[in-house]
Amino acid sequence: MGEVDPAFIQALEHRPKPQTITAEGIPLIDLSPLIISPDQSDDDPNSPLLSALAVEIGAACKNWGFFQVINHGVPSHTRRKIESVSRKFFSLPKHVKKRVSRDEANPTGYYDTEHTKNVRDWKEVFDFTVNEPTFIPASHEPDDDRLNEMINQWPENPPEFRDVCKEYAEEVEKLAYKLLQLIAMSLGLEKDRFAGFFEKQTTFIRLNYYPPCPIPDLALGVGRHKDAGALTILGQDNVGGLQVKRKTDGEWVLVKPTPDAYIINVGDIIQVWSNDEYESVEHRVKVNSENERFSIPFFFNPGHDITVEPLEELVNERNPAKYNAYNWGKFFTARKRSNYKKLDVENIQIYHFKN
Ligand SMILES: O=C(O)CCC(=O)C(=O)O
Numbered sequence: 417m418g419e420v421d422p423a424f425i426q427a428l429e430h431r432p433k434p435q436t437i438t439a440e441g442i443p444l445i446d447l448s449p450l451i452i453s454p455d456q457s458d459d460d461p462n463s464p465l466l467s468a469l470a471v472e473i474g475a476a477c478k479n480w481g482f483f484q485v486i487n488h489g490v491p492s493h494t495r496r497k498i499e500s501v502s503r504k505f506f507s508l509p510k511h512v513k514k515r516v517s518r519d520e521a522n523p524t525g526y527y528d529t530e531h532t533k534n535v536r537d538w539k540e541v542f543d544f545t546v547n548e549p550t551f552i553p554a555s556h557e558p559d560d561d562r563l564n565e566m567i568n569q570w571p572e573n574p575p576e577f578r579d580v581c582k583e584y585a586e587e588v589e590k591l592a593y594k595l596l597q598l599i600a601m602s603l604g605l606e607k608d609r610f611a612g613f614f615e616k617q618t619t620f621i622r623l624n625y626y627p628p629c630p631i632p633d634l635a636l637g638v639g640r641h642k643d644a645g646a647l648t649i650l651g652q653d654n655v656g657g658l659q660v661k662r663k664t665d666g667e668w669v670l671v672k673p674t675p676d677a678y679i680i681n682v683g684d685i686i687q688v689w690s691n692d693e694y695e696s697v698e699h700r701v702k703v704n705s706e707n708e709r710f711s712i713p714f715f716f717n718p719g720h721d722i723t724v725e726p727l728e729e730l731v732n733e734r735n736p737a738k739y740n741a742y743n744w745g746k747f748f749t750a751r752k753r754s755n756y757k758k759l760d761v762e763n764i765q766i767y768h769f770k771n
């Protein structure tokens with residue numbers, strides 16, 4: 417192991433197997449009906465196509481919690497540009513990247529010591545918010561009403577970094593709202609049922625960089641976890657490494673890169689809103705000794721003020737609410753906190769709110 421920091425070493429049962437199964441069954445969904453019917457209005461002659469799409473998405477959310485989309489409307493040149501600035505930024509010397517380091521007060525910018533489940537991830541990240549301004553609670557303490565603004569820190573190099581990130585955020589946000597409508601439809605809800613929750617959205621985009629790793633069988637790029645927000649829209653490059661815990665048998669399966677596609681996964685909040693109809697599925701990232709890898713998740717998160725609970729339309733006497741209500745802002749802040757300190761206890765999870 418040489419000089420590798422033991423903080424990276426996964427417990428035996430969480431280490432990746434040398435051989436991984438590639439997932440055959442993860443649904444690949446063609447969103448072109450959305451391009452034909454961008455407004456998804458009810459009197460649209462294409463609405464049967466949209467209803468069929470909603471059914472397809474509902475089945476993917478239920479059976480996998482993950483799916484890939486093509487013909488999603490995000491221009492490929494917009495994606496190429498952010499991939500290119502991400503490469504340029506992470507190739508800079510560490511001391512230059514650290515000029516935009518995040519800290520406990522402001523969780524945006526560059527960071528290279530993130531821990532997942534108290535084990536260090538083999539990665540570097542750069543985070544920025546989609547909304548400016550974005551507010552989150554100043555602390556996770558329930559009685560503390562103060563808010564902090566998350567202030568984006570933009571590096572000087574490459575010079576086009578900020579504009580490229582802003583353009584990308586705008587395009588992926590459009591896709592996020594469309595997916596949210598389809599997911600609402602798939603649950604039998606009015607299509608704009610979720611929209612109000614995102615008025616003060618705390619959505620952020622992360623540029624992930626996974627350097628080649630000398631101990632790929634002992635460490636992980638990101639340890640096993642579920643995404644805490646509503647929905648994640650992930651662009652991965654062609655290296656591969658994302659593994660999903662298959663619901664049918666609990667095996668870790670690799671999500672094979674599909675050029676220009678996005679990987680969508682249901683986060684914990686949709687699990688709670690749907691009262692467990694849809695499940696947020698565990699995933700992790702395997703690294704390799706030869707290739708560096710880049711990925712770009714868009715974490716679609718509601719406003720800090722939102723109370724997350726099972727939707728009243730989806731609960732009844734036979735199917736009572738499985739979760740107690742919680743405040744998203746406090747949950748988010750508690751999660752962020754555990755990123756900085758290697759806490760001895762497990763960080764906050766939705767099952768802590770389970771009835
Ligand atoms: O890099 C990836 O493929 C996934 C990263 C991820 O799961 C995350 O950042 O939450």
Ligand SMILES: [Fe+2]
Pocket residue numbers: 641642643699
């Ligand atoms: Fe994730």
